Amino acid sequence: MKCNQIKEKFSDFLTGELDKNVREKIQEHITVCSSCREELENLSAIWTKLEVLPEEQPSDKVRTRFYAVLDQYKQNQDRKTVRPRKERFSIGWFRHWIPARPAFQFSIAALLLVVGLAGGYFLRPGWQRKGEIVQLRQEVHQLSRITAVSLLQQESLSEQMGGIRWSSRLSQENRASLADFLRTLNLDISAISPSRNNSIAQSEFMQSLSEQASPVVEIALTFVKHF
Amino acid sequence: MDKTNDNELMEQVSAGKVEKLAILFEKHHVRLYNFFLRLTGRRNISEDLVQEVFIRILKYSSTYQARSKFLVWLYSIARNTHVDHLRKRKDEVPLDKQWYEMESTEPSPAEKAEKSQEVVWLGHALGKLPLKKREVLILSRYQGLKYKEIAELFGCQIGTVKVLVHRAIKELGKVYFELSGGTAL
Numbered sequence A: 001m002k003c004n005q006i007k008e009k010f011s012d013f014l015t016g017e018l019d020k021n022v023r024e025k026i027q028e029h030i031t032v033c034s035s036c037r038e039e040l041e042n043l044s045a046i047w048t049k050l051e052v053l054p055e056e057q058p059s060d061k062v063r064t065r066f067y068a069v070l071d072q073y074k075q076n077q078d079r080k081t082v083r084p085r086k087e088r089f090s091i092g093w094f095r096h097w098i099p100a101r102p103a104f105q106f107s108i109a110a111l112l113l114v115v116g117l118a119g120g121y122f123l124r125p126g127w128q129r130k131g132e133i134v135q136l137r138q139e140v141h142q143l144s145r146i147t148a149v150s151l152l153q154q155e156s157l158s159e160q161m162g163g164i165r166w167s168s169r170l171s172q173e174n175r176a177s178l179a180d181f182l183r184t185l186n187l188d189i190s191a192i193s194p195s196r197n198n199s200i201a202q203s204e205f206m207q208s209l210s211e212q213a214s215p216v217v218e219i220a221l222t223f224v225k226h227f
Numbered sequence B: 001m002d003k004t005n006d007n008e009l010m011e012q013v014s015a016g017k018v019e020k021l022a023i024l025f026e027k028h029h030v031r032l033y034n035f036f037l038r039l040t041g042r043r044n045i046s047e048d049l050v051q052e053v054f055i056r057i058l059k060y061s062s063t064y065q066a067r068s069k070f071l072v073w074l075y076s077i078a079r080n081t082h083v084d085h086l087r088k089r090k091d092e093v094p095l096d097k098q099w100y101e102m103e104s105t106e107p108s109p110a111e112k113a114e115k116s117q118e119v120v121w122l123g124h125a126l127g128k129l130p131l132k133k134r135e136v137l138i139l140s141r142y143q144g145l146k147y148k149e150i151a152e153l154f155g156c157q158i159g160t161v162k163v164l165v166h167r168a169i170k171e172l173g174k175v176y177f178e179l180s181g182g183t184a185l
Ligand SMILES: [Zn+2]
Pocket: A002, A003, A004, A006, A029, A033, A034, A035, A036, A037
């Protein structure tokens, strides 16, 4: 190896990062090359000399201040995580009606949907046609709200998104289709019962329900099929 | 020592378990303090800088990339913190003049006095080095960083780091030789 190739290895020589082979080559070289030997000796001397700069201990102030900062940070963090949870639960009286576990929330939403539909069907004969639609619309609207709220209460983002979609659907363009839906229900409630024969309305209804890609609706669908 | 390694701990901090930072603090703050002490020669400033580094770690914990080595990340924050500090105190005493305000020592054995003198010379010599050379020397000599890690930290080739270390030591030796009146090495 030439002198400049040898000198390139000096930094590694100092930290001991060289394999035995290269180390031996350097040692061989410096026995015959005084220039390289002198340089390596000087470098090693100052590298070793750096030992005298002692490692010192910082004062206790450093530790005290660090833990104060950490505590403060944790408190802020807790406050931040508690607040949105508070908002989530401040849906008012609704909250008390909704159990904490998602599985129960789904079941209840599904059950209410079925009860609502059945109620609408059985109570129909005694009502004015117009009043009936209003009443049914309110019921379904309320059920949808429960569904939306129960979805919004879910931990998983995708389910929450489902809830947001659901509630926005409710408030906007689907008012019209809700009316259609109710009219279908009103004219032929048999659509939801497989024992009756209006297969077109039934399949349309089932399809419109299955388009709501929510587990709650899926459960409701299963109930409805056995209604 | 804790079995969980630094990278895993920092990932946990990053995920919100900030209390885990205490383990990293206990493990690294003395070394970090000495990094700043050798860089600045000032005890009070070094303590403030350690404090600032850990505040920044908390602040930027969510940006920690699991794949990067914690030590490299720590020292990149430390370097930035130091540079920001230098910008703020531009108009103050030149660095090589502010080295280690040595406490006035009690009458001590000659050997101890000699050692103290060496420390002062070395400190001053380090302070005369350009920042990058000083950093590379401290990181490789005291902080236990491999050249590869320093290269990652500086964003350069490993060969560049080796050349820098070589030149830094050479320069330090020269300054030290001058300061000591050409007697000690
Ligand atoms: Zn040579």
